[in-house]
Amino acid sequence: MSQPDTATEDPPPLHVASRLHAFNRYELKYLVPVEQAAELRDELGERMDRDLNSPVGGYGVWSLYYDSPELRFYWEKIEGLKFRRKLRIRHYGEPVGVTDDSPVCVEIKQRVNRVTQKRRITLPYGTARRLCDGRELVEHTPKERAFVHEVLDLVVRLNLRPTAMTGYQREALVGRAADTGLRVTFDRRIRGRDRDFHFGQADPENRFTVPPHMSVMEIKVNERTPHWITDLAARRNLSLIRVSKYVQSIEAFGLAPRSAFHLHEADCPPPATSPLDTRLPAQESPVKAGAQ
Numbered sequence: 001m002s003q004p005d006t007a008t009e010d011p012p013p014l015h016v017a018s019r020l021h022a023f024n025r026y027e028l029k030y031l032v033p034v035e036q037a038a039e040l041r042d043e044l045g046e047r048m049d050r051d052l053n054s055p056v057g058g059y060g061v062w063s064l065y066y067d068s069p070e071l072r073f074y075w076e077k078i079e080g081l082k083f084r085r086k087l088r089i090r091h092y093g094e095p096v097g098v099t100d101d102s103p104v105c106v107e108i109k110q111r112v113n114r115v116t117q118k119r120r121i122t123l124p125y126g127t128a129r130r131l132c133d134g135r136e137l138v139e140h141t142p143k144e145r146a147f148v149h150e151v152l153d154l155v156v157r158l159n160l161r162p163t164a165m166t167g168y169q170r171e172a173l174v175g176r177a178a179d180t181g182l183r184v185t186f187d188r189r190i191r192g193r194d195r196d197f198h199f200g201q202a203d204p205e206n207r208f209t210v211p212p213h214m215s216v217m218e219i220k221v222n223e224r225t226p227h228w229i230t231d232l233a234a235r236r237n238l239s240l241i242r243v244s245k246y247v248q249s250i251e252a253f254g255l256a257p258r259s260a261f262h263l264h265e266a267d268c269p270p271p272a273t274s275p276l277d278t279r280l281p282a283q284e285s286p287v288k289a290g291a292q
Contacts, residue, residue, distance in 0.1 A: 031210075087155070
């Protein structure tokens with residue numbers, strides 16, 4: 001039985017910010033040891049600014065990924081389809097204390113050829129769960145109608161369900177002046193789990209899906225990567241990798257065979273000396289739901 005469209009008839013006033021956000025980017029990923037990531041962050045900091053939403057030590061990013069019983073989105077990634085999508089609910093900050101009123105982002109991340117596109121809407125956590133888990137048509141504005149209906153169509157048509165959760169600590173830098181469209185992130189302590197999917201779950205069992213002494217550095221640009229940053233990558237002998245935190249989690253928990261893109265701990269030996277994460281202490285700080 002079809003459900004009524006609960007979109008508001010009148011659009012919100014112009015001064016009210018839309019909850020819907022969309023952007024396109026090219027992304028380059030590198031796997032680097034945590035200590036080298038700290039050095040890269042400091043060097044990049046000479047030409048970039050710290051993201052206003054990124055305190056010293058970074059902020060938590062937790063994502064609940066949805067997939068079909070046959071892991072359609074996983075296999076689309078493995079097979080390298082030129083057009084593919086993923087649906088997730090994302091929370092910025094630590095998940096402890098998350099309630100139904102906490103803001104989260106319902107996001108469709110898709111790849112069109114080499115371009116990464118993200119579209120998302122900020123909703124209370126309880127409303128996001130009604131949309132993605134309860135498959136309900138939640139209240140939305142006219143501008144949000146197409147996105148909400150697309151999410152609902154994906155969930156119902158593909159029988160999507162919570163499949164894996166990932167979490168990590170992120171530090172972010174943004175370009176200045178001519179490099180306004182540049183963004184560089186460093187993700188460390190990359191973990192995941194295949195159960196206990198509520199963000200506010202007390203003492204969930206997470207497992208490192210990327211060796212804890214390694215971090216993922218991502219360079220994100222709107223159009224082209226500045227020459228100075230590609231020169232930096234070459235000077236540091238950084239190698240591009242194909243890694244997906246969702247894919248890594250799926251394979252780490254045995255939900256699918258490990259692919260050619262899986263990161264094996266044997267390929268990432270820990271350093272012989274020095275404790276891990278000594279230069280990147282984690283600090284709690286309020287983070288807006290719109291952080292990236």
